[in-house]
Amino acid sequence: MDKYNFFLNPYIDASFTKCPKCEGKTKVKKLPLTIIMDKHKRILNLNKTCKYCHYCNLLIADKDEVELFIKQFLGVNAITEKEYFIAGTLDRKVYRKMAKEGGLSEGPLHGASFFKNVWEFTMQPSGWHPR
Numbered sequence: 001m002d003k004y005n006f007f008l009n010p011y012i013d014a015s016f017t018k019c020p021k022c023e024g025k026t027k028v029k030k031l032p033l034t035i036i037m038d039k040h041k042r043i044l045n046l047n048k049t050c051k052y053c054h055y056c057n058l059l060i061a062d063k064d065e066v067e068l069f070i071k072q073f074l075g076v077n078a079i080t081e082k083e084y085f086i087a088g089t090l091d092r093k094v095y096r097k098m099a100k101e102g103g104l105s106e107g108p109l110h111g112a113s114f115f116k117n118v119w120e121f122t123m124q125p126s127g128w129h130p131r
């Protein structure tokens, strides 16, 4: 099971068709993200279309899309960054089983792989820089 590096993209107008680290072309990859919400005592798995750089093993998800899903799930109008934490990805087979059976008998984090690193990037005049 792959362990990815992860970047939660807060820039609505940046789609990252190029990797912010190596500037290589990214691909589109759909996979389940494991979202831990301590305050709400919930763990969500969201099958999400992400951008992916094979070279950096970097997965990029749009923050506004993830937050929209969480808000819809909780039935609230707003959430803060402190309320959730995207911990890793879930094995696709486990995700399908969970979706079919409505839960996991093995426990909520069964099949989850935590991210290797979480990266942040900021826009500088010369391009994207790690923060």
Ligand SMILES: [Zn+2]
Pocket: 019, 020, 021, 022, 023, 024, 053, 054, 055, 056, 057, 058
């Ligand atoms: Zn890259």
